[in-house]
Amino acid sequence: MFDFSTPVDRHGTWCTQWDYVADRFGSADLLPFTISDMDFPTAPCILDALSQRIAHGVFGYSRWKHDDFLCAIDHWLSTRFNAPVDTAAVVYGPSVIYMVSEMIRQWSAPGDAVLIHTPAYDAFYKVIEGNARQVLAAPLRKTGNDWQCDMRQLEWQMARPECKIMLLCSPHNPTGKVWTHDELATLAQLCERHNVRVISDEIHMDMVWQGHHHIPWSVVGERYALFTSGSKSFNIPALTGAWGVISDAQDRDNYLAVLKGRDGLSSPAVLAVSAHISAYRDGAPWLDALRHYLENNLRYVADQLNQAFPALNWHPPQATYLAWIDLRALGVDDEQLQRVLIEQQKVAIMPGYTYGDEGRGFVRLNVGCPRTKLEKGLQGLINAIRVCLA
Ligand SMILES: Cc1ncc(COP(=O)(O)O)c(C=O)c1O
Numbered sequence: 001m002f003d004f005s006t007p008v009d010r011h012g013t014w015c016t017q018w019d020y021v022a023d024r025f026g027s028a029d030l031l032p033f034t035i036s037d038m039d040f041p042t043a044p045c046i047l048d049a050l051s052q053r054i055a056h057g058v059f060g061y062s063r064w065k066h067d068d069f070l071c072a073i074d075h076w077l078s079t080r081f082n083a084p085v086d087t088a089a090v091v092y093g094p095s096v097i098y099m100v101s102e103m104i105r106q107w108s109a110p111g112d113a114v115l116i117h118t119p120a121y122d123a124f125y126k127v128i129e130g131n132a133r134q135v136l137a138a139p140l141r142k143t144g145n146d147w148q149c150d151m152r153q154l155e156w157q158m159a160r161p162e163c164k165i166m167l168l169c170s171p172h173n174p175t176g177k178v179w180t181h182d183e184l185a186t187l188a189q190l191c192e193r194h195n196v197r198v199i200s201d202e203i204h205m206d207m208v209w210q211g212h213h214h215i216p217w218s219v220v221g222e223r224y225a226l227f228t229s230g231s232k233s234f235n236i237p238a239l240t241g242a243w244g245v246i247s248d249a250q251d252r253d254n255y256l257a258v259l260k261g262r263d264g265l266s267s268p269a270v271l272a273v274s275a276h277i278s279a280y281r282d283g284a285p286w287l288d289a290l291r292h293y294l295e296n297n298l299r300y301v302a303d304q305l306n307q308a309f310p311a312l313n314w315h316p317p318q319a320t321y322l323a324w325i326d327l328r329a330l331g332v333d334d335e336q337l338q339r340v341l342i343e344q345q346k347v348a349i350m351p352g353y354t355y356g357d358e359g360r361g362f363v364r365l366n367v368g369c370p371r372t373k374l375e376k377g378l379q380g381l382i383n384a385i386r387v388c389l390a
Helices: 021-025 044-056 067-081 096-107 122-130 151-158 181-193 249-262 270-282 284-308 334-345 371-389
Strands: 031-033 090-093 113-118 134-143 146-149 163-169 197-201 224-228 242-246 322-326 347-351 362-366
Touching (some): 021 347, 044 270, 067 090, 090 249, 096 163, 096 197, 096 224, 096 242, 096 249, 113 122, 122 134, 122 163, 134 151, 151 163, 151 181, 163 181, 242 249, 284 322, 284 371, 334 347, 347 371
Parallel strands (some): 031 347, 113 134, 163 197
Antiparallel strands (some): 090 242, 134 146, 322 362, 347 362
16 A cells, blocks of 8 residues: 555755765765664655645744644554543654753753663763763663663662753664563652653654554653654654653743743744644554564564574564664674775664664664665675674
8 A cells, every 4th residue: 555665766855864974974875774764755644734735835933732733642642552641731842852952951950960771872962961961871781682771770870869860762762672561660660769850752652563562651650751753653854843741830831931932943843743743643554554564674684684694693673663783793893894884885874882882783774764775785784794704
């Protein structure tokens, strides 16, 4: 019903993934598997909604606080996660990281610390340090193919007086970990005990694979800010736009006052609002077909990699279309691998150290693309590993 196999040429569309690959990798003619967006056109229902809105032709100031938007969100959270939302608590923002940044400022002072699970999405380090807060790392440990959080070590970190916020990534980028109900409940208890506020970044919530279930923080937590967007799931990040739930009325008012007053952002990107309404009302069949395609892509990566290097015994992640590949069993040198990938194989794949020191020995391969592109990129990775091992 939906075509995810036919490649669409994105060159010349000012897209970060292809047109600006040289900024990070130093070379322009690379096949990119980098920043987390996908090479697919968005859902047909979204394209229709956008076409209609564009045909109207008038793009004056807009609003997000209306039933069309709020009820579409409630519908999505209710039907996908069985977690209806108090629509009065919903907030909007231009991006998830903008919203995270603002709540860090609201809930902590310069010099305070924000706890994150490492390795971590690189923007987390930047948003914490850019706000003059310290990063407190709670390392995730790999046991078999799962990632575990050492709750005793985490509590020890949380007990530090400077620790004011836990910035949770749920599901977790880059490991793909899906937090279980028990883990979330324990985290909630510990945060409560140590008076640590929670910002839960749930932007990857829709990309959770068979056998795993995303549980929104709103199910377990009390005083929190949960931020997300349809941008990853429906591949619309360049429209900009995110939303969330801030549970406490005063916190919410403070956030909205800053959005409107200090930052002059009260009028949302109307195309983003329109896209979200359409996605959350009518986008489920497309998303489920896409998820099926992506899961097969991840399985393909596992089959090919393990065939080439049985010692890897790599398993697809629990969530996200980002294959977090542990190459440590092969003892490949990270810097040499990057050199060979870029110079010889002409492929751009994120080195694991982008996500902190615990990412050394890993690469992050974005599989949000047609299979034919993935085949080329994966072959490039396999070839590059062979060169490094020779
Ligand atoms: C965990 C996580 N949060 C946030 C973002 C970016 O979201 P936004 O562009 O809305 O700030 C990403 C993008 O890769 C992400 O992986």
